[in-house]
Amino acid sequence: MRACLVVLACSMLAPAAGWAQTTSAIAGVVKDSSGAVLPGVTVEASSPALIERIRSAVTDGQGQYKITELRPGTYSVTFTLSGFSVAKREGIELTANFTAAINVELNVGALTETVTVSGQSALVDVQNVNQQKTFSRALLDTVPTNKGMLGYAALVPAVVSPPNAQDVGGSKGELSVRMAIHGGKQSDQKLLQDGMRYNAMVQGGTGRAFFINPASSEEIVVALANGGSGEAPTGGVMVDVVPKDGGNRNAGYFLANYAGKKLQGDNIDDELRGRGLKTVNGINDIYDLNGAMGGPFRHDKLWWFTAHRHWGQELLVPNLYRNATPLSPTYTFTPDFGKPVTGYQWNQSDNFRVTWKVSERNKVTISHDFQFNCPCTLSLASATTALEAANESRWRSNMTQSTWTYPATDKLLFSAGATVLIARYHNQAPSIAPPRNSSMISVIEQTGLAGGATAGFRYIAPANTNRDTQRPSQTNERFSIAYVTGSHNVKTGIFYEYGHSWNYSKPNDFGYTYTFRAGVPFQITESAGPILTLGIMNPDFAWYAQDQWTMNRLTLSMGLRFDWLRTYNPAQSQVAGPLSQDRSFPSQDCLPCWKDINPRLGVSYDVFGNGRTAVKASLGRYVVAETAQQADAYNFANTSVNSVTRSWTDTTFPVGDPRRSNFVPDCDLKNPQTNGECGPMSDAQFGQLKITTHPDPDALKGWGKRQYNWQFGTSVEQQLRGNVAVSAGFYRTWYGNFGLGAGPSSAAAPTWESTTTDNLLVTLSDYQQFCVTAPIDPRLGGVSGRRICGLYDLIPSKFGQVDNLVTFAKNYGKQTEYYNGADVNMSARLPRGAMIQGGVNWGNSISNTIGLGVTKSATNWCFVVDNPEQLRFCEIKPPYQPRLKVFGSVPLLKGLTGSANFQSLPGAPIAATWSASNAVIAPELGRNLSSGTARNIELLAPNSVFERRINQLDLRLSKAVKVGALRIQGQFDCYNALNANPVLSMNTTFGPSWLTPTQVLDARMFKVGVQFEF
Structure with missing residues (x-):
């Protein structure tokens, strides 16, 4: 009940507005038999779809008229001007957000004379550029x-x-x-x-x-x-x-x-x-x-x-x-x-x-x-x-x-x-x-x-x-x-x-x-x-x-x-x-x-x-x-660290030790460092008050900072033989105003695409390059068995160090x-x-x-x-x-x-995401992976197969x-x-x-x- 009262009050007090409403229009030009435009013509549109039954308008000095905010339905339109016969168009079908062009020619005569024309509605909207x-x-x-x-x-x-x-x-x-x-x-x-x-x-x-x-x-x-x-x-x-x-x-x-x-x-x-x-x-x-x-x-x-x-x-x-x-x-x-x-x-x-x-x-x-x-x-x-x-x-x-x-x-x-x-x-x-x-x-x-x-x-x-x-x-x-x-x-x-x-x-x-x-x-x-x-x-x-x-x-x-x-x-x-x-x-x-x-x-x-x-x-x-x-x-x-991964080797302890292969991580899970069967946390600040992601104030405040797009369109519309439109x-x-969030290789995908994330505690030199040989599988096409380079792993001394700045991609x-x-x-x-x-x-x-x-x-x-x-x-x-x-x-x-x-x-x-094990990568990298026992490698370029x-x-x-x-x-x-x-x-x-x-x-x-x- 409270919600209903709020809505009714809002609509009557009119505190705001929206966008394209689902109403239609009828518009056109009224002329006499000589082709001269006629101002002052009363135009009335009627339909069972209107609770008020009739909406009206008057032609202006150029003989043009427009009746807007019409509900979808079937309409009749009458044109009345003293000294001319009444013209009436029937069977005009309006769909939502469509402007029907109804041009009329009035003939000299008495108002008691009515000329009625019935026909199918127009298929081309010659005024609106909206597409729907x-x-x-x-x-x-x-x-x-x-x-x-x-x-x-x-x-x-x-x-x-x-x-x-x-x-x-x-x-x-x-x-x-x-x-x-x-x-x-x-x-x-x-x-x-x-x-x-x-x-x-x-x-x-x-x-x-x-x-x-x-x-x-x-x-x-x-x-x-x-x-x-x-x-x-x-x-x-x-x-x-x-x-x-x-x-x-x-x-x-x-x-x-x-x-x-x-x-x-x-x-x-x-x-x-x-x-x-x-x-x-x-x-x-x-x-x-x-x-x-x-x-x-x-x-x-x-x-x-x-x-x-x-x-x-x-x-x-x-x-x-x-x-x-x-x-x-x-x-x-x-x-x-x-x-x-x-x-x-x-x-x-x-x-x-x-x-x-x-x-x-x-x-x-x-x-x-x-x-x-x-x-x-x-x-x-x-x-x-x-x-x-x-x-x-x-x-x-x-x-x-x-x-x-x-x-x-x-x-x-x-x-x-x-x-x-x-x-x-x-x-x-x-x-x-x-x-x-x-x-x-x-x-x-x-x-x-x-x-x-x-x-x-x-x-x-x-x-x-x-x-x-x-x-x-x-x-x-x-x-x-x-x-x-x-x-x-x-x-x-x-x-x-x-x-x-x-x-x-x-x-x-x-x-x-x-x-x-x-x-x-x-x-x-x-x-x-x-x-x-x-x-x-x-x-x-x-x-x-x-x-x-x-x-x-x-x-x-x-x-x-x-x-x-x-x-x-x-x-x-x-x-x-x-x-x-x-x-x-x-x-x-x-x-x-x-x-x-x-x-x-x-x-x-x-x-x-x-x-x-x-x-x-x-x-x-x-x-x-x-x-x-x-x-x-x-x-x-959310910008504090709420989730981390760490490697886990359930066979760390010797044979005969009850902790071996018991499917329980035998380590102190609150300790961010390597201990027991567990490797280091991917972020050492897990579960603490430390905030590890900071938005750039310049990206969050001001004019023109929101991601946007420009849209251009051009078209030709033609009605053929009265009933066909092409x-x-x-x-x-x-x-514009977007960043690495759109990229599949982004190390830390931001929440919206107009920003990107820069870990201030690491630099390019903290990443070590390596190559691997792709698996052999004929379904991979030319990738099968080939060397894959351009891969990088963060050096162990920097692993788990995170202080992210979120800012515009255009800064890089x-x-x-x-x-x-x-x-x-x-x-x-x-x-x-x-x-x-x-x-x-x-x-x-x-x-x-x-x-x-x-x-x-x-x-x-x-x-x-x-x-x-x-x-x-x-x-x-x-x-x-x-x-x-x-x-x-x-x-x-x-x-x-x-x-x-x-x-x-x-x-x-x-797509083909390969979970390459540490045993595969370590000989190429010259050391173990910083993150644990495996990492994912995309074998196929996105959206290519x-x-x-x-x-x-x-x-x-x-x-x-x-x-x-x-x-x-x-x-x-x-x-x-x-x-x-x-x-x-x-x-x-x-x-x-x-x-x-x-x-x-x-x-x-x-x-x-x-x-x-x-």
């Missing part, structure tokens, strides 16, 4: 696709998402995937509803514990480029939900679909078996129940709408089996091949929305959405964690929103809104996990063991106590004023967001975990804790001003945005853990305090003046997304990153209700992993801070690869409709019948109809299990569904 894809619920109900983020990504050619997130009929569920486009970052993705963000305060502000309920969505808008708009906060993908408002008639919707184990085939073959795969990922069941209803409390005054959804899946994890010896005193993983492991996810969404016409010119909306989501055993998906070592995640979120619009006159419009998101995430032991022995220590196998744990596999117990908790809540508000004439659409507004990142993490009861090599103990990881941190963002503030100026056939979009970000940490304390002491830390301010000015410019030219051909160009500066996690990054509790464009993105050299790419898209409305959409993108961006993930383009960081090994693979140029996505539908015989969705995407990148392409075809056959006012549609889907089996992810640790697939494209699957509407 709009998906109505009807389209999403027609095309075979997942109704979540992965489903939207499958429909936008230029969108880049990780290969291991490739969805087949909902098999990936609501994986925490971020999208990127045209060289943007996944961390710049923003999620909006009604034009207001609802990302949680995690991972750069891209937290996705709150999922879209398609039944409550009028349309889904995927904004790809922001042109001359000053409203957009970042240059990344924005996914905006246009919520349903209800209406003047009661209406309802229900969808149910299901796929089970017996409805899926098998796509394992001899090639996959030869790579060590015994079983492929599959499904036990996938289900989705989604219903909604809305109508009027009072006609043209008060509308209501409510939607509810429960969906999830149970999946077979490839090559993952229960441990037959979970309590083995020798810490052995013995796969029980008769008991494969299944993972599961489920989600629940319940929301309610009210639209209230307070007066003839004041409209207020209030909505609340509760979600309880369980990614559950998501950590099992890659088959790198045993069931007994997994965590089960539970996410509870409440979101309350309110908006207010007030068209004071036909030209002056006020708008405001607010969002309150209260989120809580926590982990617990999976309900399907076997009993655990509290005395057992978590183990991660580094190289792999034949018939046992594979490389990178964690088993026996989780690394923590399953009590990790996050509370990344936030509140944001917006306010704007728009002044609209026929020639100008001037808008200014403010946006204000504040929130916190509350994180609690506790290691296991021992404070350490084990790492084995081929089943033999060789390393310990010690952890301080528990750790509780609180980072606060207040404010993330923006002011913007923009104007869309139409001069005959030319439209200029000019925007300017001021961004101010401040995050800080209050004073906080950490209690002692098994290996660490009590610690208290003072407050910290300005982590960071950044201010930026971001100009944007766009131009669109209606080439022939008929609204069918447009040439467009845009250029804009954007800052990267940041949140309260920036304060977390430099919280003293477009072609070129896009370039380049970055020049780093660059850029993207070049081209898009060709098409959209066609064909006879008998058929349609086809799609396109192809050629670009040099690659996305590697799910979650926050990493999307990289051409990068260069060829300079040295501390470790000369930074120069190895310092320039990476991913190849230009096409991404093809096409979907469509066509009516068939006897009321049947067929639809399809086809994707052809680049394959997954291949790839799996085969991912080609996926999905099909649907549906039939609709009407029973009175009820429309019933049956659906029969076939996903991955070609039964393709490309590898989506694989073991990248060089050894016996190298290149063993951990995930392939899900096998051919059938799904049945039914949909009701009234």
Whole structure:
């Protein structure tokens, strides 16, 4: 209740503003039969989508008009001027953020005469330079696709998402995937509803514990480029939900679909078996129940709408089996091949929305959405964690929103809104996990063991106590004023967001975990804790001003945005853990305090003046997304040493000594020096009050210090034969204010990419160079058996000495990153209700992993801070690869409709990380490794070798019948109809299990569904 009152108060008092709202416009020029422009014409747009029924404007001295802030829907527009007949255009379909060009010629006559023209809506927006894809619920109900983020990504050619997130009929569920486009970052993705963000305060502000309920969505808008708009906060993908408002008639919707184990085939073959795969990922069941209803409390005054959804899946994890010896005193993983492991996810969404016409010119909306989501055993998906070592995640979120619009006159419009998101995430032991022995220590196998744990596999117990908790809540508000004439659409507004990142993490009861090599103990990881941190963002503030100026056939979009970000940490304390002491830390301010000015410019030219051909160009500066996690990054509790590794030789003591091979580190773990079976700590200041990472004040305060990018785009759009539109464009993105955090060889990856870390206690001369001979394996290509040089090891006298300064990379050299790419898209409305959409993108961006993930383009960081090994693979140029996505539908015989969705995407990148032992390196180095018994060496240049392409075809056959006012549609889907089996992810640790697939494209699957509407 308190949250609802806060939202309502914020929206009525209008303390802030946001960015691109999901409203549309109708604009054009009115002339008489001689071609002279007509000022003073009254233009009225009416639609059932408007609770106020009619919005109006008057043409200016150039005969131009524009009606803005229209909801998506079907409109009729009338043009009235004394002495002329009334002109009326009907059937104008508006999608979100689209400006329909409606030019009209009035004939001399009486006002009682009306000339009505009906026709299909324009396909080309000749005024806006923003790029977007709009998906109505009807389209999403027609095309075979997942109704979540992965489903939207499958429909936008230029969108880049990780290969291991490739969805087949909902098999990936609501994986925490971020999208990127045209060289943007996944961390710049923003999620909006009604034009207001609802990302949680995690991972750069891209937290996705709150999922879209398609039944409550009028349309889904995927904004790809922001042109001359000053409203957009970042240059990344924005996914905006246009919520349903209800209406003047009661209406309802229900969808149910299901796929089970017996409805899926098998796509394992001899090639996959030869790579060590015994079983492929599959499904036990996938289900989705989604219903909604809305109508009027009072006609043209008060509308209501409510939607509810429960969906999830149970999946077979490839090559993952229960441990037959979970309590083995020798810490052995013995796969029980008769008991494969299944993972599961489920989600629940319940929301309610009210639209209230307070007066003839004041409209207020209030909505609340509760979600309880369980990614559950998501950590099992890659088959790198045993069931007994997994965590089960539970996410509870409440979101309350309110908006207010007030068209004071036909030209002056006020708008405001607010969002309150209260989120809580926590982990617990999976309900399907076997009993655990509290005395057992978590183990991660580094190289792999034949018939046992594979490389990178964690088993026996989780690394923590399953009590990790996050509370990344936030509140944001917006306010704007728009002044609209026929020639100008001037808008200014403010946006204000504040929130916190509350994180609690506790290691296991021992404070350490084990790492084995081929089943033999060789390393310990010690952890301080528990750790509780609180980072606060207040404010993330923006002011913007923009104007869309139409001069005959030319439209200029000019925007300017001021961004101010401040995050800080209050004073906080950490209690002692098994290996660490009590610690208290003072407050910290300005982590960071950044201010930026971001100009944007766009131009669109209606080439022939008929609204069918447009040439467009845009250029804009954007800052990267940041949140309260920036304060977390430099919280003293995190920049002190909370985790160290040390070598462990369990055979140190002689045969017969009970301490030999007892799987217990017989040493003083609090002693940072070599003692007993343990080598030195990687940082001697572990668990103390000593702060080992210091941000450069010059990097954290001031103007223009935040990482940014410039985005340029130019395109041509053409509407052909009335129903077909094609477009072609070129896009370039380049970055500034960034550092070595983008480099895979960075010795200490910083929290954000605009900085790099310099250990002030070491210099270049403290690193000793060596070479090694790569393993012999024909799968390594030219690397097999070759000498690898340019490798360095810190000298023993400097090992464990850390005093990091975080600062700009430009203080050491020049780093660059850029993207070049081209898009060709098409959209066609064909006879008998058929349609086809799609396109192809050629670009040099690659996305590697799910979650926050990493999307990289051409990068260069060829300079040295501390470790000369930074120069190895310092320039990476991913190849230009096409991404093809096409979907469509066509009516068939006897009321049947067929639809399809086809994707052809680049394959997954291949890596080879070799854990080279001290026995291999020491003869080359002339001494033992400083860090212990082994170190990792990358054998292949990143993003240079790839799996085969991912080609996926999905099909649907549906039939609709009407029973009175009820429309019933049956659906029969076939996903991955070609039964393709490309590898989506694989073991990248060089050894016996190298290149063993951990995930392939899900096998051919059938799904049945039914949909009701009234």
